[in-house]
Amino acid sequence: MDGSLSFESFYTGAKKAAHRAMVEHGRREYDDFALFAGVAIEKLAKAVLMSKNPTYLAEMRNGNSDMLLYFGGDLQMDMKKVRTIGAKDAIARLRRLGVLQADPDLDTLIEMRNGAAHASSGGREAMEMISPFARTIEKLLDHLDEKLGTFWGRWATAVRAAVNWHVDQVSRDLQLRVEHSRHAFDDRFEGLQEGVKQEALRSQNPLTSSLRARPMTAKRNGVPYIMTTGGNCPACTGPTILGFELARRTGEKATYVLDAFSCVICDFRAQGPEEMVAVRNLVFSGVTPTSPAWDEPDEIETA
Structure with a gap:
């Protein structure tokens, strides 16, 4: 099977997209946030399905079983013709497997990513999509037995704030902005001599x-x-x-x-x-x- 369809490829792609989503959320570019958040969830969902059984990624279109046979390892195909399921189907299959539960906010986030719903600039609904995003990533990582800190790196504190329902939304948003400001400040001095900052x-x-x-x-x-x-x-x-x-x-x-x-x-x-x-x-x-x-x-x- 092609390397781009491996667990490692999906996991790495999810991590990269998730970090980019946090950057865009800090910039208040909520359309871009929804795009990268949706990509991260889709890739990590596929990583979970791949870890269970590669055939769970197969897209069954018009009753054609070629994808099923390919992911089962018994049929060779031109990679240009290989198709995997999208974010909605990946989430639906994980719900059927009991990995994820029904979550209207997650569905809204995926619709924003796909362009079916739009995040207005500075809109509160779009801003609050950070919570279902972080919550879903956490559930998928738990199922993979992967550590939250390893996946999120320097964004771990901000993500924990996003799912901390013991504080109000204003406090969660403020802590996210503190984290974004800190990272943006640190990035300005990356590669410069020690002491410049x-x-x-x-x-x-x-x-x-x-x-x-x-x-x-x-x-x-x-x-x-x-x-x-x-x-x-x-x-x-x-x-x-x-x-x-x-x-x-x-x-x-x-x-x-x-x-x-x-x-x-x-x-x-x-x-x-x-x-x-x-x-x-x-x-x-x-x-x-x-x-x-x-x-x-x-x-x-x-x-």
């Missing part, structure tokens, strides 16, 4: 230097806004900028609440009350290797 982290940024000396007051959409420096970024440990939005006025006193958190080095950003809570929880939980101690103020007052 640390030097970049130590370099002085004009804006943070200015804000460290004195917070800046400006207007955003006509509303007063204060910017000042924060602690270390949870993704790269670089310096951060905090944004405080006017919440209320009482006489001469104005109260500003923390509304934005951004890194000047790796460009990790979080904004809005829900994400501020998620950033705080992420830092306090210690789930990221670079988690600093959270000592940012929730609000500030001016007279």
